[in-house]
């Protein structure tokens with residue numbers, strides 16, 4: 145299975161927007177794409193991320209396909225399980241389900257949930273699903289003060305779990321805060337820490353469509 149696993153330093157940093165833009169960029173190259181969110185919480189009543197991804201790849205049925213984890217509360221899956229809600233179950237089965245759903249596609253784009261170490265159950269985090277999927281892993285990070293530590297922590301945590309990071313996306317999520325001078329140097333510092341990991345900078349945009357150029361750049365890096 146060829147594709148990308150989109151994880152991040154945390155929630156709300158642009159995974160869904162990037163994954164949608166990546167799906168669009170891939171389809172512009174004439175590829176059949178399956179964009180999937182295997183685990184989504186805060187589903188009340190619809191899986192908003194999964195729907196956005198499904199819409200982007202033109203396959204609405206992927207959002208509510210059986211066998212994917214959906215839960216109402218906006219919490220980590222393990223927190224939901226501890227409160228008596230549904231548990232994710234076997235990550236191996238979930239990875240197999242993703243593969244089945246992507247069977248007809250040339251390329252699969254899988255969005256994680258939250259940041260790299262979100263607890264899925266007592267013994268597993270989303271990084272373990274990433275390892276099982278064995279796709280090209282992309283870490284999305286918010287280009288703002290603090291991103292250095294968040295990103296270095298994320299890359300090291302993934303490496304420890306045998307997931308190598310193929311690209312870092314520095315995403316300009318926030319409106320310009322004049323006093324955040326870190327934005328100008330964050331990419332350079334990360335490049336020194338990770339000389340072999342390409343960094344793609346994404347500007348502030350109005351919608352995922354505004355990210356398609358950056359997503360195409362990412363596709364070139366991933367050699368898709």
Ligand SMILES: Nc1ncnc2c1ncn2[C@@H]1O[C@H](COP(=O)(O)OP(=O)(O)O)[C@@H](O)[C@H]1O
Pocket residue numbers: 152154155156157158159160161162315316317318346347348349350
């Ligand atoms: N490059 C960007 N420019 C402007 N707003 C962005 C950008 N990236 C993300 N956002 C904003 O951040 C929100 C969270 O992005 P999203 O992709 O849903 O994050 P995640 O999937 O990581 O939780 C989006 O709804 C959008 O409002």
Ligand SMILES: [Mg+2]
Pocket residue numbers: 159160161193255
């Ligand atoms: Mg998302």
